[in-house]
Amino acid sequence: MVRLFIVDDHAVVRSGLKSLLGEDPQMDVIGEAADGAEAVRDCERLQPDVVLMDLSMPNGMDGMTATEQLKQRMPNIAVLVLTMHDDEQYLFRAIQAGASGYVLKSAPHEELLSAIRSVAAGNAYLTPTATKRLMGQYLDKMKPGGEEADLFATLSEREKEVLSWTAKGYANKEIAEMLVVSVKTVESHKANLMEKLGLKTRPDLIKYAMKKGLLQFE
Known part of the structure; x- marks a missing residue:
């Protein structure tokens, strides 16, 4: 069972992710947060296996900063960035911050599930376009x-x-x-x-x- 924590400033997105992930018997969403500061605080208490992290959260601590703090405080937690930004600048910064994976919100749900399983197992996962850019x-x-x-x-x-x-x-x-x-x-x-x-x-x-x-x- 993979214990998941969702971080996104849009309640509709969090609700949709919980509904989608809840259909998989191997996924358990144990918490959610609307900004990075709330995520860091709650993850210290709940100790999830994987954190799904949005990057753009204008009303609080952003995803980059939250990822850095999570990895500093809880190195064993895997952070999977889930974002709309198909941009190498965001990709490289997320990796530098300590993210284990990078997936676009436009990706098929099968890809998201595969990415979660991958980072939960201790591996890295990059969306195909991101892999192509890194190779280039x-x-x-x-x-x-x-x-x-x-x-x-x-x-x-x-x-x-x-x-x-x-x-x-x-x-x-x-x-x-x-x-x-x-x-x-x-x-x-x-x-x-x-x-x-x-x-x-x-x-x-x-x-x-x-x-x-x-x-x-x-």
């Missing part, structure tokens, strides 16, 4: 210069703009004015791009921008 990234890294090229490709066009202007010495406020966005947005883009590229300091950022030919001044 691995093969790219095997090519000369592949890893750096792949990392740069993960940046959005706006992140590339922020990278270029920052390396040229412009302050966040100046960049915000040029791009017609808020300073907070610029700071968010900068934090995201540095995390993606594995950069820690401004000199690292400048050196990287020089290598990518982003320092040409008009």
Whole structure:
């Protein structure tokens, strides 16, 4: 029997999952939560085998943070991300946070059941599209210069703009004015791009921008 805990901010989704999973005699839904903080608290008490984790929960702790906290406090619990985000950025962050699996909400219910059984048995499970992306990234890294090229490709066009202007010495406020966005947005883009590229300091950022030919001044 697999003891399950469902985390999703939509009551209708939780109800649907409980109804679906309840049809399987090997599945037992022992609890549910509408946000990450509630999930962490209740999982410490209930000790489920598998947690079905949504990522986007705007009214409380999100799924990424909850996954990290669950794995820190209860390493033996398997977290299976169940999300609408078919995006490699979410996929990689979920894996880094400690998730054992990643399934899309649009997947057939047979796939969800298979994923639950897999992570409950101590294995990993990725939706087929996610596996294809990871394999593609691995093969790219095997090519000369592949890893750096792949990392740069993960940046959005706006992140590339922020990278270029920052390396040229412009302050966040100046960049915000040029791009017609808020300073907070610029700071968010900068934090995201540095995390993606594995950069820690401004000199690292400048050196990287020089290598990518982003320092040409008009």
